[in-house]
Amino acid sequence: MPERVVTVVPEAGLHARPASAFVRTANEYDCDLRVGAAEDADGDLVDARSMLAVTSLGVGHGDRVRLAADGADADGALDALEELLSTPEGNDEDQ
Amino acid sequence: MSERTLSGVGATPLTATGEVVWYRPDFELPDRSADEVDARAERERFAVAQQLAREELENERARAEERIGADEAAVFDAHIQFLEDPQIEQPIVDAIENGLPAEHAVRDGYESAIAQFEGMDGRMADRADDLRDVRDRLLRLLTGTDRMDLSDLPDGSVVFAERLTPSDTAQLDPEAVAGFATVTGGRTSHAAIFARSLALPAVVGIGDELREIEDSEVVVDGEAGEVIADPDERTCRKATRTEQADVRSESVMTADGESIEVAANVGRPVEIEGATERGADGIGLYRTEFLFLDREEPPDEDEQFEAYREALAAFPDGRVVVRTLDIGGDKPIPYLDLPDEDNPFLGERGIRRSLGPDSALFETQLRALLRAASETAGDLAIMFPLVARVEEFEAGRERVEEIREDLRATGMAVDAPEIGSMIETPAAAFLAEDLATRADFLSIGTNDLTQYVMAADRGNERVGPLHDPRHPAVLRAIRHTVDATDGTWVGMCGEMAGDPALTELLVGLGLDELSMSAVTVPEVKARIADTDSTAARTLADRALRKSTKRGVTELLTEHETGVDQ
Numbered sequence: 001m002p003e004r005v006v007t008v009v010p011e012a013g014l015h016a017r018p019a020s021a022f023v024r025t026a027n028e029y030d031c032d033l034r035v036g037a038a039e040d041a042d043g044d045l046v047d048a049r050s051m052l053a054v055t056s057l058g059v060g061h062g063d064r065v066r067l068a069a070d071g072a073d074a075d076g077a078l079d080a081l082e083e084l085l086s087t088p089e090g091n092d093e094d095q
Numbered sequence: 096m097s098e099r100t101l102s103g104v105g106a107t108p109l110t111a112t113g114e115v116v117w118y119r120p121d122f123e124l125p126d127r128s129a130d131e132v133d134a135r136a137e138r139e140r141f142a143v144a145q146q147l148a149r150e151e152l153e154n155e156r157a158r159a160e161e162r163i164g165a166d167e168a169a170v171f172d173a174h175i176q177f178l179e180d181p182q183i184e185q186p187i188v189d190a191i192e193n194g195l196p197a198e199h200a201v202r203d204g205y206e207s208a209i210a211q212f213e214g215m216d217g218r219m220a221d222r223a224d225d226l227r228d229v230r231d232r233l234l235r236l237l238t239g240t241d242r243m244d245l246s247d248l249p250d251g252s253v254v255f256a257e258r259l260t261p262s263d264t265a266q267l268d269p270e271a272v273a274g275f276a277t278v279t280g281g282r283t284s285h286a287a288i289f290a291r292s293l294a295l296p297a298v299v300g301i302g303d304e305l306r307e308i309e310d311s312e313v314v315v316d317g318e319a320g321e322v323i324a325d326p327d328e329r330t331c332r333k334a335t336r337t338e339q340a341d342v343r344s345e346s347v348m349t350a351d352g353e354s355i356e357v358a359a360n361v362g363r364p365v366e367i368e369g370a371t372e373r374g375a376d377g378i379g380l381y382r383t384e385f386l387f388l389d390r391e392e393p394p395d396e397d398e399q400f401e402a403y404r405e406a407l408a409a410f411p412d413g414r415v416v417v418r419t420l421d422i423g424g425d426k427p428i429p430y431l432d433l434p435d436e437d438n439p440f441l442g443e444r445g446i447r448r449s450l451g452p453d454s455a456l457f458e459t460q461l462r463a464l465l466r467a468a469s470e471t472a473g474d475l476a477i478m479f480p481l482v483a484r485v486e487e488f489e490a491g492r493e494r495v496e497e498i499r500e501d502l503r504a505t506g507m508a509v510d511a512p513e514i515g516s517m518i519e520t521p522a523a524a525f526l527a528e529d530l531a532t533r534a535d536f537l538s539i540g541t542n543d544l545t546q547y548v549m550a551a552d553r554g555n556e557r558v559g560p561l562h563d564p565r566h567p568a569v570l571r572a573i574r575h576t577v578d579a580t581d582g583t584w585v586g587m588c589g590e591m592a593g594d595p596a597l598t599e600l601l602v603g604l605g606l607d608e609l610s611m612s613a614v615t616v617p618e619v620k621a622r623i624a625d626t627d628s629t630a631a632r633t634l635a636d637r638a639l640r641k642s643t644k645r646g647v648t649e650l651l652t653e654h655e656t657g658v659d660q
Binding site for chain 2: 050
């Protein structure tokens with residue numbers, strides 16, 4: 001199962017607009033996508049499609065998160081989420 | 096049913112009895128037994144409600160984006176995502192399959208999601224509020240309840256709410272509302288200031304317990320800072336018998352003959368009436384923002400002219416001190432392109448905007464003010480908010496002079512208004528002497544001054560104890576300001592000025608004018624009349640030597656009990 005560790009760049013962390021954009025992007029893919037704190041190697045990853053779950057992680061700016069994908073276009077989904085987390089807020093193309 | 100007493104912070108020393116109306120309504124959920132519930136039909140109802148909620152949210156999102164900006168609109172994105180969140184949706188669908196009606200399943204499903212965020216701090220707590228909003232939207236759609244309309248409440252309503260924002264209170268009909276109580280907020284929260292400006296009984300910051308009170312008769316006792324649910328007859332009788340100091344319409348002097356002006360803080364026409372009724376000598380703070388809030392475009396010069404003329408005409412023998420537009424910070428205005436700032440209270444607000452992006456609005460406002468003054472007997476004084484530099488005051492003053500010259504060139508007789516600087520920033524307090532030599536008066540805005548001197552956000556309850564003007568640092572900033580002036584009058588227009596327990600201290604600190612919510616004018620006038628200015632100065636000197644707020648409050652309590660004996 002492909003995995004990645006990414007440092008969260010947006011100032012707000014995984015809250016508010018970045019969290020919204022993250023969840024929206026995750027919902028565009030058909031594969032199973034999960035996210036959690038990177039330091040927590042055995043920690044549970046949560047459903048990246050759930051705003052509730054993603055926000056509850058309490059991920060802040062500069063924290064490292066682990067992304068895992070399983071299923072169709074897993075790498076494409078990871079690319080999209082990684083790009084989102086690596087882009088400072090304001091540069092994201094939010095409509 | 097027996098009485099239940101909840102404690103909070105009294106916003107006004109007034110009491111009222113009425114029926115509770117929840118601003119965020121609790122929905123009546125129909126009670127149905129399991130065998131009446133058709134799981135398939137309930138799933139369909141849930142799906143329809145979800146779809147309708149989504150459409151509403153998308154519409155509101157578009158409207159917010161157009162009126163306020165993308166950041167506000169993003170809130171609705173989060174709501175849409177919660178609405179369709181698989182981790183919330185699945186338990187709701189499961190509960191429906193297990194025989195629960197859709198509205199009960201929604202309530203329970205959201206309750207457990209809300210519980211995850213509750214008790215967490217800051218942003219997480221905001222998410223709990225988002226979830227409540229989404230839940231209430233679904234419940235409203237499922238139960239066919241109409242949206243709450245704050246402008247159309249039954250007479251004698253006591254409004255309970257989580258919090259009240261400026262746009263909420265702008266809708267409230269003060270004639271119908273007997274009083275209100277809120278879960279959050281302190282003495283300087285918007286809700287508390289609103290209550291004082293309209294002389295409404297109110298208790299704020301009661302906490303979660305308030306949510307447990309519904310469909311009840313309640314007494315709101317602002318004096319004690321209590322809400323009493325299901326009051327017994329004795330409590331009700333007591334509540335209708337609140338004592339008020341007599342209204343004195345004449346100006347007051349201390350017992351030894353020192354004149355102190357007692358003025359009112361007002362924002363809207365209805366408050367001007369309250370100010371004259373309660374015997375204010377004039378207006379010490381006219382907050383002009385209310386003219387600009389809750390509308391699609393700014394009021395034009397003529398509309399402002401009418402409003403200012405009305406205020407000046409109400410005090411033909413008095414002075415009306417108008418604060419020029421003070422926006423930014425916690426007072427967003429949809430049609431202005433206000434920047435998204437990390438620290439709006441330290442950002443572009445007050446005179447900074449008036450001399451910058453809002454210079455055209457500033458000019459229109461000054462023209463309307465000067466025109467109004469030329470047609471009325473009342474004396475106009477203009478003051479600028481959030482001054483931090485001498486140059487800002489001078490630039491503001493120059494604008495007034497330029498516009499006055501323009502008007503005179505058209506043949507209008509315009510007297511020079513008094514022009515003053517607000518002392519709200521530590522910078523202005525340090526520069527009081529330099530400002531005083533250039534200004535006709537200074538006015539200390541203690542809410543902001545306390546916030547900035549103590550570095551404590553006035554809306555943040557976690558630092559609530561820091562937000563108290565009795566801290567020695569704040570008292571010394573006030574004393575420094577008063578001492579720096581020589582012949583220039585100094586007023587005070589924050590909430591501190593209207594606290595009768597501090598009147599003697601303020602007289603002793605040497606303030607020439609105190610401006611407060613109209614509701615406390617009679618009591619403060621009575622206090623001044625009982626005050627001996629020499630004793631007051633001794634009290635102030637002793638207070639200024641204290642190193643701690645506790646030292647100050649103990650001194651004041653001691654003094655008060657000594658006087659009473």
